[in-house]
Amino acid sequence: MSDLLDPLFASAEMAELFSDRGRLQGMLDFEVALARAEAKAGIIPESAVVSISVAGRADLIDAVDLAQAAARAGNLAIPLVRQLTDLAGTEAGRYVHWGATSQDAIDTGLILQLRAALTLFERDLDRLDDILAELADQHRATLMAGRTLMQQAQPVTLGLKAAGWLDAALRHGTRMRELRPRLLVVQLGGAAGTLAALGGDGMKVANLMAEELGLGCPDLPWHGHRDRLAELATMLGLLTGTLGKIARDVSLLMQTEVAEAFEPAAHGRGGSSTMPHKHNPVGCAVTLAAATRVPGLVATMLSAMVQEHERGLGGWHAEWETLPEICRVASGALNQMIAVLSGLRVDAIRMHDNLDATGGGVFAAAIAMALAPTLGARPAHDLVEQACEQAARQGRSLRRVLEATPDITAQLSAADFDRLFDPAGACGMAEAMIERVLASYRARRG
Numbered sequence: 001m002s003d004l005l006d007p008l009f010a011s012a013e014m015a016e017l018f019s020d021r022g023r024l025q026g027m028l029d030f031e032v033a034l035a036r037a038e039a040k041a042g043i044i045p046e047s048a049v050v051s052i053s054v055a056g057r058a059d060l061i062d063a064v065d066l067a068q069a070a071a072r073a074g075n076l077a078i079p080l081v082r083q084l085t086d087l088a089g090t091e092a093g094r095y096v097h098w099g100a101t102s103q104d105a106i107d108t109g110l111i112l113q114l115r116a117a118l119t120l121f122e123r124d125l126d127r128l129d130d131i132l133a134e135l136a137d138q139h140r141a142t143l144m145a146g147r148t149l150m151q152q153a154q155p156v157t158l159g160l161k162a163a164g165w166l167d168a169a170l171r172h173g174t175r176m177r178e179l180r181p182r183l184l185v186v187q188l189g190g191a192a193g194t195l196a197a198l199g200g201d202g203m204k205v206a207n208l209m210a211e212e213l214g215l216g217c218p219d220l221p222w223h224g225h226r227d228r229l230a231e232l233a234t235m236l237g238l239l240t241g242t243l244g245k246i247a248r249d250v251s252l253l254m255q256t257e258v259a260e261a262f263e264p265a266a267h268g269r270g271g272s273s274t275m276p277h278k279h280n281p282v283g284c285a286v287t288l289a290a291a292t293r294v295p296g297l298v299a300t301m302l303s304a305m306v307q308e309h310e311r312g313l314g315g316w317h318a319e320w321e322t323l324p325e326i327c328r329v330a331s332g333a334l335n336q337m338i339a340v341l342s343g344l345r346v347d348a349i350r351m352h353d354n355l356d357a358t359g360g361g362v363f364a365a366a367i368a369m370a371l372a373p374t375l376g377a378r379p380a381h382d383l384v385e386q387a388c389e390q391a392a393r394q395g396r397s398l399r400r401v402l403e404a405t406p407d408i409t410a411q412l413s414a415a416d417f418d419r420l421f422d423p424a425g426a427c428g429m430a431e432a433m434i435e436r437v438l439a440s441y442r443a444r445r446g
Contacts, residue, residue, distance in 0.1 A: 006328075008286060011124075014331035017116055018324040024058040024066075026109030027080055029213065032056040034100055034188070037208035041201050044095040051092030055084055075317075077102035099190055099197035099205070103223050103311065107187035110323070111215060114232065115184050117327045118176060124334045125173050125239075131341045132166035133441045135159070136434050143423045144260060144351035145362060152358050154365055155423045158261075158346060160430040161249065163437040168242045170440055175235050183228045186210045189221025192310050224307045226319070233301035233323055236330040237294050243333045244291025247284035250340060254281050260351045264343025283340040290333035297326045355423055360398035364388050366420050367402065367412075374411055383407060 006015045016022065035052040038044045061083055069079030081102075085093040097105070139158035146156035188206045189195060195202025203217075210217035222228065253261040263281050300322045304315040355362055364384050371380035387408070391401045399421055402408050412420070419425060 009290070009332045010328035011120070011331040011335045013120055014117060014328050017113055017120070018328055020063060021058045022113055023076070023109065023324075024061055024063070024080065026112040027077060027105045028056040028058060028061075028084065028109075029112055030105045030108040030209075031081070031084055031097060031100075033209045033212035034098070034104075034205070035095060036212050037205045038095070038098055038198075040208050041205050043198065043201060043205065044098055048088070048092040048095040051088045052084070052096060055087035055089075055092075060087055075102050075106060077105040081105070099195065099202075100188060101191050103316065104188050104190070104221075106320075107223075108213070108215075110229075111184060111187065112213065113324075114327070115215070117331075118180060118183075120331065121236075121239075121327075121334070122173065122176055124331070124338060125169060125176070128334065128338050128341070129166060129169050129173065129441060129444075131338065132162050132169060133438060135162035135341065135344065136166055136438060139346065139348075140431060140434055141424070142346065142348045142351060143355065143427070145355050145357070152354075152362050154362055155355060155426045157427055157430050157434075158348075158351065159434050160427070163434045165242075165246050165249075166441060167437045168245075170437075170444060172235070172239045172242065173444065175238070179231060179235060181216060183232055185216040185218045185222075185228070186213060187221060187223070189223055193221040193223050195221075223311050223316075224309065226301075226305045226307065226312075226315070229319060229323055230301045230305050233298045233326050236326050237298035240291050240294040240330045240333050243287050243330075243337050246337055246341070247281075247287035247291070247333075250344070251281040251284040251288070254279075254284075258354065260347055260354065262345040262347075263340050264345065281340075283336040286336045287333040287340075290329045293329055294326055297322050297329075301326070352423070358398075359391055359396070360421060361388055361391070362423075363421050363426060364398060366426055367398075367408075370416065370420055371408065371411055375407075 006012075032049075032053050035044065035049045039046045039049045061080065066076065066079050066083065069082070070076045073079055081097045085096045087093075088096055136159045139162060142158040143155055144158050144161075145152040146154050186206060186209055188202075188209060190197050190202070195206070198205055207217045250261060250263065252258065254263065262279065263283055265279060300318055304312075304318045304322070307313075307315045364387075368377075368380045368384040371383065375383065383405075384402075387401045387405060388398060390396075391398045394401070399417060402412075403417065
C-alpha cells in the first residue's frame with residue numbers, strides 16, 4: 001500500500017475496504033457474531049454479548065500495539081482477541097473467542113471483506129458493460145481495418161471490436177455470480193477443524209453464526225482447503241487479463257501513425273513533462289501494469305493451496321496480503337478502463353482512410369474467395385498473392401493490378417470489383433454478431 005500510488009493503482013473504495021481498519025473490523029465482526037450465536041445456543045450468557053458487541057469496533061483497537069504483538073504471535077488474531085477481551089471487561093471477556101481458533105477469525109473476517117469487494121466489482125463491471133454496449137451499438141457501421149499479428153487483415157467495424165470486449169466482460173459477470181455461494185461461507189472449525197470445544201453444539205453454532213453474518217455455512221471447515229479463495233483470485237486474474245487486452249487495443253489505436261481512437265483528454269491527463277504535444281494513454285498504462293502484476297499474485301494464491309494436514313504452515317500466511325492486493329489492483333484497472341471507454345474519442349474518418357494503407361490489400365482474401373469456385377482455392381490464392389506483391393513493388397493499387405490481369409478479369413466483371421472492394425460489404429457477419437452479443441447483454445439486464 002502507498003498513499004502516493006493508491007489513487008493511481010486502486011479504486012478509493014477498494015483501498016478503504018482492504019485498509020488495516022477494514023481488516024480488523026472484519027475479524028471483530030466475526031467475534032461479535034460468534035458470541036451472539038453461542039448465546040442463542042445457550043453456551044455463553046446473553047449478558048456477555050452486549051459487552052462484546054460494544055467492544056467490537058476497530059477504532060477501539062490499539063493498532064500500533066497490535067502490529068507489534070502480531071509480529072511476535074505470528075498472526076493478528078491472537079493479540080486482537082487479547083485486546084477485545086480486555087475491552088469487553090472481566091465477566092464478558094471470559095467468553096470472547098469461545099471455542100474458535102485464530103484462523104476462524106482471520107478467514108471469516110476476510111470473507112466479509114470479499115463480499116463487499118464482490119459487490120463493488122459487480123457494480124463497476126455493470127458500468128463497463130453499459131459503456132461497451134453503447135460503443136458496440138453506436139459503431140456498428142464504423143469501418144476500420146481488422147488487424148492480425150499486428151498487420152492489417154480484413155475490414156471490421158469498431159462495433160464488432162467493442163462487442164468482443166463486451167462479450168468477455170459478460171462472461172466475467174457470470175463467473176462472479178456463480179462464485180458467490182461457493183466463496184461466501186463462514187469459517188468455524190476450532191483448533192483442528194472438529195469444533196470439539198463446543199461439544200455437540202458445534203454445527204448449531206456455525207449455522208447460527210452464518211445467519212448472523214448473512215453467509216453460507218459449509219459442510220465442514222475449510223482451514224486447509226483454499227480453493228474458494230484461489231478461485232476468486234483466478235477469476236480476478238481473468239478479469240484483469242481482459243481489461244489488459246482492451247487497454248492494449250486502445251493504446252495501439254492511439255499510436256501516432258494509427259490515430260484512430262484516443263483516451264479522453266483533460267487538463268493534466270496524459271501529458272509529458274518534456275514534450276507538450278504528447279497525449280499519453282495513461283489509463284491504458286495503469287491497466288496494462290495491473291495485467292502484468294496480477295498473474296504473479298494469482299500464482300502465489302495457487303501455490304498457497306498446497307497446505308499441510310488440517311492447518312497450513314506458510315501457505316495460509318502467504319494469502320494475507322496477496323488476495324487483498326489482487327482485489328485492489330484489479331479494481332484500479334476496472335475503474336481506469338471505465339474512465340477511458342466512457343470518454344473514448346473515435347476518429348471514424350481516420351479509420352476509413354487507414355483502410356487504404358495497403359492499397360486495397362485488405363480485400364485480397366475476398367478476391368481469392370470469389371475466384372476459388374472456378375480456379376480452385378490454391379490457384380486463386382497464389383494468383384492474388386502475386387498480384388499483391390506486384391502492386392506493392394510497383395506502388396500501384398491492388399485493384400488496378402487485378403484489372404490488368406487477364407486470368408482474373410476473365411472471371412470477375414467491373415461490377416464484381418466494385419462489390420469486392422466495398423469495405424461495407426467486406427465485414428461478413430459482423431452486424432449479426434454484434435446483435436447477438438447485445439441480445440445477451442439486454443437479457444442479463446432483464
